[in-house]
Amino acid sequence: MKVALFVPCFIDAFYPGVGIATLELLERLGLDVDYPEEQTCCGQPMANSGAQKEAAGAEAVFVSNFAGYDYVVGPSASCINHVRSHLTAIEQTASVRHVRAAAYDLTEFLHDVLDVREFPWAEFPHRVGLHNSCSALRHLRQATASEIDEPPFSKPRALLEGVKGIEFVAPSRPDECCGFGGTFSVTEEAVSVRMGQDRVRDHLAAGAEYIVSGDMSCLMHQQGCADRMKLNARFIHIAQILNGARA
């Protein structure tokens, strides 16, 4: 299988370690992964604000970078959800439809496609609070949302349970939105910050040493809130834990 790595723009710029962990993890699992170097962004920052016309260029660049692959894997449920559900600013050619169907968030690629549950190289002897982004939870359906009455499941949790020493804490609101929301984080700054503060406090009150998520954007926002409040909270992407980060 031909697998391409998609590193979302803000991970490229601010969190290269998450991109590296993703690449190394996929390589550990025996895949030969390409990183198309002309990639920029999936188009979500514009499209999420309704700006379809402005999203079209980025979406076209995205498709031209990834059209030649069987799988496009990125460590961000939010970006992947944009590609899968909302990459509609450009004409829906065969390549566009192919790329949209081939796009996988890292968590679901590991869980559903590679069907891997063991990460023998990984050990994370810490209490963690799992933050599922709303994209992961309700749009990509990686876990049961608390308001839906159905047999509980959680793909990220199932993966993390393959890590030695990890311990999960239970925040009082298991899947409350952290308030990042893309441009929402600045256009609705006051509400966004309050949501972030509440989310971090809930995890800390439950005893979390780390907040772990498949979405770095949620964590960037929560960390920004936590650092400003001088709270002792640490944040880590699921790819880093699964790749063997110890702290």
Added chain:
Amino acid sequence: MSKRVDHAKAAGNFLAKPDHVSFHDRRLWDLRLKRDAQARGLPEWETLRDLASGIKEHTLSHLAQYVEQFVDAAEGNGVVVHFAADAREHNEIVFSLLSERGMTTLVKSKSMLTDECAMRAHLEPRGIVVMETDLGERIQQLDNQDPSHMVVPAVHKLRSDVAELFGRTIGTDPANSDIHYLAESQRMDTRPHFLRDKTAGMTGCNFAVAETGTVVVCTNEGNADLSANIPPLHIASIGIEKLIPRLSDLGVFIRMLSRSGLGSPITQYTSHFRSPRPGTEMHFILVDNGRSERLAMEDFWPSLKCIRCGACMNTCPVYRRSGGLSYGSTYSGPIGAIINPTFDLQRFSALPFASTLNGSCTSVCPVRINIHEQIYKWREVISARHETPFVKAEVLKMAGRLLASPTLYRATIASLGGALKRLPNFLLYNPLNIWGRQRDLPDAPVQTFRDWYRENRKQPR
């Protein structure tokens, strides 16, 4: 030109009162949890949602037929039926009914429709005393505010606020914020009005049954029954989307309405109004006020399925922290974000952005309205019609150009110091460092992922 509702600013004002925000958030989250427990108590819950959605879709797609059937049945029951194309017509019909009979007071139960029509503002200058008898709605009336929630209209207030308000308006002890004392005082204040002369009664309508011509009203205080059953004239205001075909369909909705909104199995009162008592009059006003137009909107008609339960508001993390008044309309929260733009796109163009698109509203909606998808769709409409604020629109254009070009993108983040200053500007619409007011920025990494990749994967390993 209508003035744009500034949700973010109003929410900021609400957030500046931490006690209010904490209480509001906890109170509504508690309703969400009670709703979850009730839903889990019914193994057929998801099936009920399918049925409710299906019944509403069917009714809305045969609306003319069911309106006709309802009107025939109601007239056969001795009810006089009126049609109001818009809010003004509705208010004029109500005023005519009252003035022709020499009525000077209108006692009423809660109705979002009469708030939507701004009926009080029409009647009061014309000499009609309008008395809201639902506790929460009365509180809001006395404070000259819109309801902040469809089911619990004064939920944004602490009981000390109510004590102060009642002390100022109905003469209670402003230092006594005991809930029972306040509720009893409000009852003692409103109830005598039911018995006075020249007083008419009004209710809203939760469900209008086409088969029988019945109006069904669900309340917890019994005030709708007093409004309908004591005065010699009962007026019921009915949005045309309230129709359901048969009495046997009603149970599907009754089982979900209060479970979804308040987390209680059923409202204390579920009253069926079918025909006037001997010697009295019953009038139904069927109101369109933009509903037919909405029904023709390909992406937005499903909002007409709404039964006004409030579940989407209770679950909404943004609503819980911004308060209903910040939406600047009768309808707030997620449902308000998709209904209000159908009335006035410019005025309400900020509301679809008062959302993180988390989607929990859609998950709890008992009639399966795709609320968060409609919010997303409204953003496209607002952008396409150039209703995006100028600075944001310019930033989005810049971001679009930057991210459409691998060369420009690379040049922008080439210097990481520069990237920290500049990339958030593009990606986060951050010309005034709004991000940094209450949040820190991420630490600057030593290199971008691509630079690392070139160093570590381009050479043979």
